[in-house]
Amino acid sequence: MFDLLKRAILPVTAALLAIIALANAWYWLALLLLGIVALGFYDWSQRGWSITRNFPVAGRIRWLFYKLRPYLHTYIVEDDLGGRPYSFEARNLIQSRARGETDTHPFGTERDVEAAEYHWVCHSIMPEKEPDQSPRVQVGNEQCAKPYSASILNISAMSFGALSANAVRALNIGAKQGGFYHDTGEGGLSDYHLEHGGDLVWELGSGYFGARDQQGRFDRNCSR
Numbered sequence: 377m378f379d380l381l382k383r384a385i386l387p388v389t390a391a392l393l394a395i396i397a398l399a400n401a402w403y404w405l406a407l408l409l410l411g412i413v414a415l416g417f418y419d420w421s422q423r424g425w426s427i428t429r430n431f432p433v434a435g436r437i438r439w440l441f442y443k444l445r446p447y448l449h450t451y452i453v454e455d456d457l458g459g460r461p462y463s464f465e466a467r468n469l470i471q472s473r474a475r476g477e478t479d480t481h482p483f484g485t486e487r488d489v490e491a492a493e494y495h496w497v498c499h500s501i502m503p504e505k506e507p508d509q510s511p512r513v514q515v516g517n518e519q520c521a522k523p524y525s526a527s528i529l530n531i532s533a534m535s536f537g538a539l540s541a542n543a544v545r546a547l548n549i550g551a552k553q554g555g556f557y558h559d560t561g562e563g564g565l566s567d568y569h570l571e572h573g574g575d576l577v578w579e580l581g582s583g584y585f586g587a588r589d590q591q592g593r594f595d596r597n598c599s600r
């Protein structure tokens with residue numbers, strides 16, 4: 377009952393005001409103008425804000441748009457892929473998944489894949505001549521005791537606990553055969569990582585599987 381009353385208050389008040397206003401249109405207009413004049417007088421006489429002092433009443437429109445700006449920008453100006461840190465597209469995707477709705481769009485990508493800065497890997501429709509050398513990146517310059525020539529595609533970190541001994545072995549064999557590195561992930565460096573001799577990046581974080589001895593010195597055998 378109380379809820380119904382609460383909901384009815386606004387429309388009933390609005391309807392009553394409309395009736396009164398219609399009946400006394402000139403009276404309400406005069407009251408409104410008086411209000412604007414009073415506000416203008418206040419704006420003109422105050423010394424806190426130069427904009428409203430110079431432009432009484434009209435200067436307040438700026439504040440109105442200042443308040444509305446985030447909404448206008450989000451709903452009207454921003455495109456689907458704009459917006460930081462999350463684009464409209466990303467926000468929509470999260471929302472759809474949270475509601476259990478379909479999160480895929482038919483008819484291909486909405487990204488401008490023809491733009492100059494857009495990079496992608498594409499298969500060749502013609503047989504290509506194999507490059508003499510696979511592209512690699514040098515890690516460490518002449519100041520480094522052991523610089524490393526890294527492949528540009530490698531095996532990203534996957535903790536031992538997320539995989540298994542055999543998965544680690546298989547990944548490391550792949551790294552050995554392909555000439556790329558295998559990141560150990562957070563689970564430490566195990567014997568399985570070392571069995572096949574593929575290049576390894578030892579992830580020392582998160583510290584659960586540390587690499588220090590009892591005295592706090594670096595110890596490469598510590599996590600094994």
Ligand SMILES: Cc1cc2nc3c(=O)[nH]c(=O)nc-3n(C[C@H](O)[C@H](O)[C@H](O)COP(=O)(O)O)c2cc1C
Nearest residue numbers: 531532533534535536538539559560561562563579
């Ligand atoms: C099963 C699994 C385990 C992972 N474990 C780790 C980890 O231990 N340490 C880490 O830094 N990243 C870990 N990651 C993150 C990956 O290294 C990588 O950053 C992530 O998968 C994104 O790269 P991608 O697009 O190549 O998959 C793990 C990912 C997966 C799928």
